[in-house]
Amino acid sequence: MSKEVHYSDYLQLDKILNAQDMESLKHGVNAHDEMLFIIIHQSYELWFKQIIYEVDSITEIMGKPELNDKSSDLQTVVHRMNRIIVILKMLVNKIDILETMTPMDFLDFRDYLRPASGFQSWQFKIVEAKLGLKYEERYGQQYYISQLRDEQVKMIKTVETARTLLELVNGWLERFPLFDEQLYWKNYKASAAPVKGIHPFWNDYRNIYEQGLMEGEKQNASGLTEILSGDGSNNAGFSSKAKRTALFILLYRNFPLLHLPFLLLNNLVEIDEQLSTWRFRHVNMVQRMIGARTGTGGSTGKDYLKGALEKHYIFKDLLALNSFLADRRSLPVLSPELENKLRFG
Ligand code: HEM
Numbered sequence: 262m263s264k265e266v267h268y269s270d271y272l273q274l275d276k277i278l279n280a281q282d283m284e285s286l287k288h289g290v291n292a293h294d295e296m297l298f299i300i301i302h303q304s305y306e307l308w309f310k311q312i313i314y315e316v317d318s319i320t321e322i323m324g325k326p327e328l329n330d331k332s333s334d335l336q337t338v339v340h341r342m343n344r345i346i347v348i349l350k351m352l353v354n355k356i357d358i359l360e361t362m363t364p365m366d367f368l369d370f371r372d373y374l375r376p377a378s379g380f381q382s383w384q385f386k387i388v389e390a391k392l393g394l395k396y397e398e399r400y401g402q403q404y405y406i407s408q409l410r411d412e413q414v415k416m417i418k419t420v421e422t423a424r425t426l427l428e429l430v431n432g433w434l435e436r437f438p439l440f441d442e443q444l445y446w447k448n449y450k451a452s453a454a455p456v457k458g459i460h461p462f463w464n465d466y467r468n469i470y471e472q473g474l475m476e477g478e479k480q481n482a483s484g485l486t487e488i489l490s491g492d493g494s495n496n497a498g499f500s501s502k503a504k505r506t507a508l509f510i511l512l513y514r515n516f517p518l519l520h521l522p523f524l525l526l527n528n529l530v531e532i533d534e535q536l537s538t539w540r541f542r543h544v545n546m547v548q549r550m551i552g553a554r555t556g557t558g559g560s561t562g563k564d565y566l567k568g569a570l571e572k573h574y575i576f577k578d579l580l581a582l583n584s585f586l587a588d589r590r591s592l593p594v595l596s597p598e599l600e601n602k603l604r605f606g
Contacts, residue, residue, distance in 0.1 A: 284373035292369035294362040309384035323429035342528035349535035356542045378558025383413040390420040393427025400568040434503035445599035463489040465593045485585045498578040516603035529576040540570040
């Protein structure tokens with residue numbers, strides 16, 4: 262008979278609960294808040310591990326050549342993304358707990374930590390890299406390389422070269438059979454005369470969109486034209502083809518077939534938003550704790566973090582599509598064949 266499982270053994274509590282070594286104690290100093298500081302960081306790392314686990318399972322599904330939009334696969338992807346979002350929201354709120362430590366409490370032990378820093382959280386960098394943040398896109402690349410151990414840099418670089426979630430979603434959007442299928446468009450009643458290089462549907466849509474622009478927004482029209490007529494790919498983001506499909510999904514999401522794809526795209530934007538909210542709360546906390554001093558990891562502190570906050574959006578191409586939406590009432594009427602497909606799959 263197999264041995265009974267015991268709570269403590271199952272969770273390996275002897276390891277976890279004995280892993281809080283306060284540096285201050287080693288220096289014979291009583292810095293009460295160091296325990297909180299350690300436990301907060303350890304719990305963040307555990308949750309990063311869970312996020313990586315979920316992202317891996319999502320990329321595995323999205324990487325299937327036979328991924329079927331009507332199968333439960335897509336539901337699983339959306340469900341796991343929802344879980345990541347809930348975890349991220351909790352991680353944002355956990356900053357409240359650490360902020361019960363005052364700057365003076367922090368100073369009691371801060372100097373003993375040098376040069377350790379959240380900077381060296383390779384799991385955080387792996388989360389970003391698995392989602393799709395590339396090395397070339399990172400703010401302050403020199404810090405990122407210099408602070409990590411060689412094996413950690415290697416690990417992150419391996420992740421960067423594997424297919425990221427962004428790339429997989431890009432491929433999935435490109436394969437979406439909406440515009441390549443002649444049947445869906447042969448009975449489409451275009452309102453405007455055809456224009457070379459732009460699908461008649463998108464040509465109509467562009468006219469509708471342009472009519473809705475305010476005086477100071479007219480330059481937006483060229484951004485939309487670029488998406489509608491482009492066929493190039495973008496190394497760090499979505500290709501024009503993928504963006505067109507994503508835009509179509511945003512516009513016609515009320516059709517049952519587009520509902521899950523919409524939730525998937527919406528979740529990506531939400532993940533980005535929660536990550537950046539975390540960055541924002543983190544930089545505010547840093548400012549509150551150490552003011553304008555440099556970080557223990559040697560960066561410029563809040564300035565570095567603000568740069569990363571601005572630059573590390575991963576699904577910014579999806580976010581940008583929201584500038585190109587027109588109201589539902591004025592959308593082009595689709596062909597009966599396409600409507601039928603989108604209603605019943
Ligand atoms: C007293 C609280 C904290 C302070 C003063 C602080 C300070 C800093 C500073 C100054 C940096 C920039 C790098 C450097 O020069 O060190 C940094 C980076 C970072 N910190 Fe914190 N931190 C705090 C709490 C936390 C917590 C609780 C986490 C949770 C894991 C965390 C995770 C990170 C991460 C992931 C980075 C790298 C961000 C990036 O490269 O974009 N920090 N922190």
